[in-house]
Structures are given as C-alpha cells and as structure tokens.
Amino acid sequence: MLFLGATAAWLASCTLAASIVPRQNNDTDYKIGNITLDTPWTSTVGTNPWPEYPRPRLQRSYWKNLNGVWRYRNAAEGDLGSPPFGETLEDPVLVPFCLESALSGVTGKGPNGRIYSWYQTPLEIPSDWPSDNSVILNFGAVDYEATVFINGRNAAFHRGGYFEFSVDITPYLNANGTNELMVHVYDPTDQGRTQIPIGKQTLNRGGMIWYTPCSGIWQTVWLESVPSEHISKLDLSADMDGKVNVTVHSSTNSSTLVKVTIYEPHSQNVKATATGSSGTPFVFTVSDPDLWYPDSPTLYNITIKFGSDTVQSYTGFRTISRRAIGGVQRPLLNGKFIFPFGPLDQGFWPDGIYTPPSVEAMRFDLDVLKRVGINMVRKHIKVEPALYYKACDEMGFLVIQDMPSLRPDLPDKNGGCGIIRLEGPNEQAEFNRQLALLIEQLKSYPSIFAWTIYNEEWGQATSPPWPEYPLTDLVRSLDPTRLVNAVSGWTDHRAGDFDDNHHYSTPQCGTPFWSTQGSGPEGSDSAYDKSRIGLQGEFGGIGQYPPKGHSWYTDLNRQTSYELTNSTEDWNYRTHDLLNQLREQTDLFSCSGGVWTQTTDVEGEVNGLITYDRRIIRMNETLWKQDTTALYEAAARRSDTVNATQYAAIVDRSVDGIQVGMP
Template sequence: MRPSISTLVYILAGSVLAKSIPPSSERRSLTRGEYALKEGPLDTDWTNKVGTNPWPEYPRPQLARSKWKTLNGLWGWRNASSGRELDNPPFGVPLDQPVLVPFCLESALSGVMGEYHIWSWYETTFNVPSDWSGHITLNFGAVDHTTTVFVNRRKVGEHVGGYWSFSFDITQYLNEPGQTNELLVFVYDPTTMDGTQIVSGKQNLQSKRFDHIFYTPCSGIWQTVWLEAVPTEYITQLDVSAAADGKVNATVHNSGTTSLPVDITIYEPYSTDVKAQAIGKSGNPFQFMVESPKVWSPNTPTLYNISVKMGDDIVQSYTGFRTVSRGVINGVQRPLLNGEFVFQFGTLDQGFWPDGIYTPPSHEAMVYDLLKLKEVGFNMLRKHIKVETALFYKACDELGLMLIQDMPSLSPWRGLTAVNDFTRELDILIEQHKSYPSIVSWMLYNEGWGQPGDNGKTEHLLTDRIRQLDPTRLVNSVSGWHDHVAGDFSDNHHYASAQCGMPLHQGTTVKFYDKTRIGIQGEFGGIGTNVSEANLWKVPAAVAAIDQTYEMADDIPTWNFRAHWLLKELEAQIATYACSAAVWTQTTDVEGEVNGLLTYDRRVIRMDIEQWKDDIQAMYKAAEGRGKQAAPMD
C-alpha cells in the first residue's frame, strides 16, 4: 500500500531518522565568546528554532550505521590571512569567534555572516564514546572548497571540491580512550576570486558583478560533520541500481584490499519481512533478481529497505525499483519511466535560503518546499547547478519527485576553462549520487557556463563519460544553447512563454527542436511580482535588480492569471508537438529575483493552489493523449 501524504510528512519530518549522540560540554573547552544569531537581510519561520544543535538527523541514509555522533554545533573560528598559515597551524589556541556548524560563514545562522573569507580556521574538541571499538571515521557532508584536517596536531588529510562528502579514518590520530581530542580544519574557498576557476554554481564573491541571477557565496563547512565507529575492514560505499523488472545490480566497496563475502537482504516495503537475499563479493559488481517488485514512480514512490553485511560491518540502505529509458511513441522521442512516457513537469530548484544560504535551517524547512510542490502536482525538480545533502535526495525518493541533477557549473564569465578539475568533480557527482532512484537524468552544461568553445569535442567526451559511469539514466548535455547534439535531449530556454518541441527558433542560440532527441523546455516562466519589504532580501543592490526579472505582474492575482495562460500554452504544445518535459522558473525567490512560486522567506505562496492543480493535471492528461508505452531504444 502506498503511504498517504500525512504519513510521508511524518517520515520526512525526521521522526524515524536516527538521532545522534548529542554534543557534550567538552566540545567548547578551547573556544571563547558566545554565539549569537546574526540579523540577516531576511529570515524564515525556522530561523529562530535552530538552536545550537542543528541538523541532528543521521546524514547518510544510503550507508547508515548505528554508532555515530554528530559534531554539529558550536565550533571556534578565525579568519586567516593566506594559505601560508597552513605552515603554522594554531594548535591549542582558542579561536575567539564562535561559529554554528554546518552553516556557511556568509549566513546569519553561522553567527559570522561575513564576506571575503577566503581562508579560515575552524576548531572543536570531541570525545569518542567509551563503548565504541574498532576504527573511528571522521565524516564531512560538504565543505566549500579545499579542506585540510588536523586531529591532535597531526595532519589527517586534504579534500578538494565544495559539493562532495568525504571521510578520514582517524583511529591512529586519537588520544587514549576517555581523553579529549582536538580537531582543527583549514578551509580555502576562492569562489569567483580573480584568477581562479573552480566549480561553484551560482555563487559569486562579487555578488552583483555579473547580474542579479548570481547570489551570495557559501564558504566553509555547510553540511553535517560526524564521527562513526566501524570495524577494521568496513563498507565505504554501496552502489545499488534496481530495475522495474526486479534485476538488482550491486557493488559493495571495501576499505581494505581483500575481497570479502557480502550478504544483502531486501525487505518488503514498510515491513521487516524479507523480500529477497543475495550473496556477493566486495569490490565486484554482482546481480540478482527480486520477484515482482512494486515499482517506484511519482504516483507510487515505493522504497525497499536494505541491510548489507560484510564481515563485522552492517549498514542499512534502501532502493526503489524503476527503469529510466528512451523510446519512440507515435514517431516522437520520449523519456520513459518503467516503459511508459511520463511527462516531467517541475521547477528550477536553486536550493538557496536567506538564513542558511546553501544550508536549509532544518530538515523540516527543507521538506516544506518539496511538499508544497508535490501538493499542486509537480512530479519533477531540476536541481539547478547545486548539490544537496543526502537527506534531500532521500526526501525526493520518498515523495516521488523525479530529479534532473545539474552538474555545478564553472564560472560563466571566466575566459579559461578548468576541464580537468570539472571532469574529476563530474565523476564524483555521479559516483556519490547514482543510487538515488529519484534522479532520472544528469545535466552537464547550463547555458554554456564553463563550456569549452571547442565545437562540442569536450561536450561529447563528457557525455560519453557519464554514460559509462551510469548507463541507467539519460543525459542532458546542454541546457539552453551551444548544443552539439551529444545527449538525449533537445533543450530550449525561452522566457516567459514555452517553446517546447516546436518547429520554431529564436536568434542564433535557440535552434529548431531536434526530432532525433527528446524535446524539453529546460527553463521558462520566470514571471514575478514584487512583495512587501517584510518578504524581500533587504540588500540595496538586490532590491535595485528586481526589475531585471523576465516579466513582472502588478499583483499576485495578475501573476496567477498570467501563469495560467503560460501553462495552457505549454499544454497545447504537449498536445500538438513533441514536448516531453518542462521546467518552470522557479521554486522560490532568491535575493533579487522575485519570480518564485514562494517568496524567499517561504511565508508567501503566490500560487492559486486549485488553479495550479488543475493546470498541471491538464498537462499530464494532454501527455497521456499522445500515448504511453514504447519499446526503449538500445
């Protein structure tokens, strides 16, 4: 039985998510000063509820263990003058400024709310619980951008990349049991500093240098930090892909060099009854069949819990059975989900928050956006040139929201292109996210940002690379323009009205729809309306840029009237031409952009809920009229 929306709200609110051992008082032994929430340009209804123990939920649901301890909370922080400070770390020195982890330094919730913090020191202390044995790992959800970690005055390691999770085995660096350990972290984040080119998405160090569609950057620790107890040889990664026909492909990665026996158990949905069991070897892909699984889809987001045992290590995970493919229905290229054409309609989801910037104030706040979209009938999101916490993807899995996952972009106005680093981080994106059933396609380039001007050579090479790393999903190589026919989609951006799968083109960049591929409206809409000062990002440059919004309505009823006709126009294109998917700009306002379905503080919902429900269902009905089933392409 499919869970009700009320049940999903209960699940997504975190009621069944594992809670960590709470922080203890020894964590503040080195740090002076008192934390204070800053008054930012705008807050949300969750801002003052955060407290000093934020994000207590277990942060890695597809590789979960029972023995873990959050290090989120108050740390010490100090601005650094340059990278040369790495030669003389401030061991044992109190860092005067308290910072609330995991909120980036530019955010009000961090307690710093600073600018141009290119180099930074973080410190905290921790104890390892006395009942833990074996090895201890130190885990970071994400730190922007380059991280150097020290434990008890010894360098543990480094990590490069602002969107990716990473871990260190710190067992050899720990003090004797019962003693306090010192953790020191150095972060370098140049973002868009002159002379640099790194993967940074919509962050802009000079936030109004380009135009109003780039926002406040996020520097430092911005996702959960935690400790975990593991055996000597332990599971480092679990790759699971489950198809609609019941075929499961799995790879269990091991911390050691020896391949070990692995036992996998899949349970019936919402039950402890065993559905299937299989045996394999770590480090080697293996396949097995599950009889008659219930498929995952937006209408039936069925998930199966998984238990994996390798030696003394046991982890919990989950999967959904679904097949993403491409096929021809009545002469038109279509994206297929479980062998059927499902029209994908979603929002451009930026993932910015006025109080936390890149980090939502809480799990409840994060899920609020998703529930509002699901309520009116959206079945998809385009996660726009940003990567979220693992709990975001789990929420989309549970709610049945298909995801187009963008690769975070290089800076669009830089002359050079850092192809090698972009490729390295693209690999990480795929490897760390390929087991989420909600992700149905990968997006490579957006509007040419960071795209080399080599007549499509790199575009084709990276598209092939994505397909090799993950053959289970579709690839949208170019969203907007500069398309060299590399991926599965013919993607067009057209504001405000849609121009999807039609024999029309505009100017020199937006070309005719390519009939050999799937027609998608990668962005459209973008209509806005101003709101009261109470709901605005109160930064003068942002307020001055409001009139740069693609199209403005004078009031919310007029905004809904205009949106209704734009959606009706899209419906006609679905019924008449080859439109298979569309992305409305956007979920929420962001700083100087006031074209969201919700305001930036999430306090005003612009949508006429019943009107939007009716219009979205009419589009799905038009798509059903074009046919559903097809044989997938090879």
C-alpha cells in the same frame, strides 16, 4: 476565471505558521548574525542543528553528530604552514552553516570573501564504542578545499565544494580521549582568474542571477565507529524487472562475502536475500516488486552484512529509458512515457544561504510542490545534503541533477572587453574529475532521473573538440541507468538525450519555432532536433514584488524578474497562460517535459512560486493542480503509439485556417 476571485482566502491558507519546537540551546557565546531576511525556522535552529543521521543510504548504529558551536578564525594566505594548534580560536561558528550566512554567527563575506579560514572543535569518542573498531570522520561538504588536522597532525586533504569525503582518524587519536579537530578551508570564489565549480555563488558580479557565496563547512560533520575492514561505499540500483545490481566497496579492497536482505515495504518481513562478493558487481532478481513512480514512490529497506560490518540502506525499483513513440523521442519511466514537470530548484535560503535551517524547512518546499501535482525538480547547479535526495525518493520527485557550473565570466585573456568561458585544460580536467564525483555520490538514489553537464555554456569550451561528447560518454560509463542532458539551454552540439530549450517567458518546447537569441556557431542553436527528447529546460520567470518584509532587498529597483505582474491574481493569470501554452505544445508538437523558473524567490529574483522567506505561496493551488494535471493528460494522449500517430486526426490543429501540429 477561477483565479480572479477569493484570493484572500487561499492566500491566507497558504501562509506558513511558525509552530516548530525549538531545539536545544546550549550556553555558548554563539548568536545568530546580522540577518537580512529570516524564515519561520530561523529562531528554532538552536545549537544542535541537523541532528538527523546524514547519510541515509549507508547507515550504521554507532555514530556521533559533530554539528554545533565550533570555534573560528579568519585566516590569511600562508597560515596553513603555521596552524594554531592548542589555541582557542576567537569566534564561535555554528556548523553546518556556511560562513556568509546569518545562522553561522560569523556572517558576511568581506571585501575579498572568506578566502582562508580555520575551524576548531574538541573530539570526544564515545566510551561505549568498540575499542577495536576504527573511527571515521565524515564531512557532507566543505567549500572549497579542506585540510583536516587531528591533534596537530595532517590527516587529510579534499578539494571540491559540493562533495562528501571521509577520513580514518584512528591513527591520530590520543589514548586519553582528549582530541582536537582543526580544519583549514580555502575558498577562491571569484579570485583572479580562478575558475572552479561554484554554481550561482559570487562576490561582486552584478545582475539578478548571482547570489551570496558559501564558504566553509556547509553540510553535516559526524563520526562513526566501524570495523577495521568495512564497507566504504555502496552502489545499488534496482529496475522494473526486479533486477538488483549491488557493488559493495570495502576499505581494504578485499573480496569478502556480502549478504543482502530486502524487506517488504513498511515491514520487517523479508522480501528477498542474496549473497555475493565485495569489490565486484553482483546481480540478483526480486520477484514482483512494487515499482517506484512519482504518485506511488515505493521504497524497500535493505540490510547489508559484510564481515562484522552491518549497514542499512534502501532502494526503489524503476527503469529510466527513452524511445520513439509515434515518431517522437520520449523519456520513459518503467517503460511508460512520463512528462517530467517542475521548477528550477536553486536551494538558497536567506538565513542559511546554501544550507536550509532544518530538514523540516527543506521538506517544506517539496511539500508545497507536491500539493500542486508537480512530479519533478531540476536541482540547479548545486548539490544538496543527502537527506534532500532521500526526501525526493520518499515523496516521489524525479530529480534532474545539474553539475555545478564553472565560473562563467572570466575576463578576456588578451585584455579585450569580452569574456571567455573556459580558462584552459587544467580547469577542464578538474571539472571532469568533479563531475565524476557527482555521479558516484548520487547515482544510487532512485529519484535521480537525469544528469545535466553544462548550463547555458557556463564553463563550456566554445571551440572544438566539443567537451560534452566525451563527458556524456563518461557519465554513461559511470551510470548507464539515467538519461543525460549534455547541454541545458545553449550551446548545443547535439550530444546527450535532450534537446533542451531555454526561453523566457514563453515556452518553445519541441516546437518548429525557436529563438535566435544567444545563438552560437553554426549547428549549435537551431530548430528542435527530432533525434532527441524535447525539453523546456527553463521558462516562466514571472515575478511579483513581495509584500513589505518578505524580500531580500527593500529597494524595488533591486527586485526583478523576466516579467513582473501587478498583483497575485495577475501573476496566476499569467502563469496559467504559460502553462496552457506548454500543454498545447505537448498536444501539438514534441514537448516531453518542462522546467518552470522557479521554486522560490532568491535574493533579487522575485519570480518564485514561494517568497524567499517561505511565508507566502503565490500559487492559486487549485488552479496550479489543474494545470499540472492537464500537462500529464496531454502527455498521456500522446503516449500510446496508435494514438500518437493518429492524434492529428482527432485534435483541432487549425489556427485561423492554418494547419499546425505534430512533426
């Protein structure tokens, strides 16, 4: 077998060398905190992290990155009423790394977490910015509630740990140019009966699937200079027929002339121009666009002019839909059945926790996946920085974007030994609000393929009326251009576009057999639902103990997975076997996509395609490329209507004389 020989050669070839040029290192009292496990980029971060323009879909020329060394103080309940204005806070903190991370310099979650925190930094407005412009302060994400003060005045409040927000700070700035920014952060992760969207974060829950929490500022903070009337939000989509749909939202909610210019790919030659009005959608058509596919992710740069405001953006022309082919519901990209296959992508880092040490580090994971032919990632109950989605757009990844889950394990209200999934209507309403924020923030990225509302019943009401039905309608009303995975795993009441099965380690994708584990009320877990797309939402989870020095925990008892193998050769044998099973289920049944667990090891989970420190790639890349290609070839055999209906007559569908096969 291919994967049982020459292991040393290919393993050596996929071990990453740290050859990254260090960024600037200013003279400060900041230093990296106590670190459990580093990556090849840890020592190169310096004190000017993430210097790239952070919002690629709405770029302006006048901007200033505020990442770097700020001041920090651990706060207490009630401190918001007496902010420490004018004081110099005691500790350095490196923004944008969450407080629990080594790269923040603060490091450590404390016995009750980082519940209350103060951040502080001076603000200097560049002297060459137009004096009659407004100054906007932008935050990529702050977990969980942020109260923003400028020069001792309360300028803004934001709730939601995964979502960007902006503040017009012009009225609060001093004429002499000396300004102070302070941010108070409240993060109630795992506090009492608090139930908020937190994904995989935890303070003290046991088990292999919960990880170090992330508190505070964890995405880029920046200033920009804008005209007093400016573009506040841009919604942009383009389909396979060349139809471009644009909505320009203005800071004043006015109806003003907008001019859109689209350029040829990799060129300044104009492809098309159009005009419309802000505040309402307008549609125009571009002739003969090159379409966006994973293997040819063509993007078009765009300039949008609105009064005296000019922004740069981009789009890709593609259409996502579904229909029956040979009696089987299939996901379509540009009218063609595409088989989305890729890993559960958790986005955790041993040095930065939620924040990769750099854009280069973030793209490394995607580069590895692309080399083996993977065309999809399931972004698992986390939202990434905007530059992640830009990378997926550029590299050709379909993204199944999950909504970050509510805390799923509240103790029983009545003192029983069980747990409840949803605390009450207020928690449901806040989840719904933040789900809408997710859609609005990300819906213009071409790579987004589908939205996931619930993962494995976490925070999902377990008695009717089932919330996934109105939430599916909500998502479709905000974004009718994507598919909706209402429930990934269980409990499934047949809302949305996917019948999504989770099963470790073997797949059960669109098959006439299924596991009864985790079954809920009648009708919630059953055989494949032929009215929807069959998706293996999670499977695999094959693990291997990393070599010494490459794991989060040194104690083998704290390193685990759904299955463990003795060696890299054995790991590749087992993964090949499971991918072959998924291919057979595509050939024989109604499988239309698969999600492998997972991109990297994460803390106690040692089932990654790559180790947590990103230094060792477990995959025999030649074999994995062959296996992913075989999946796509099987899907292609089922993609033609004639072939799909006649395929049973072509393929040998007997096992020990028993006929098996397509529905």
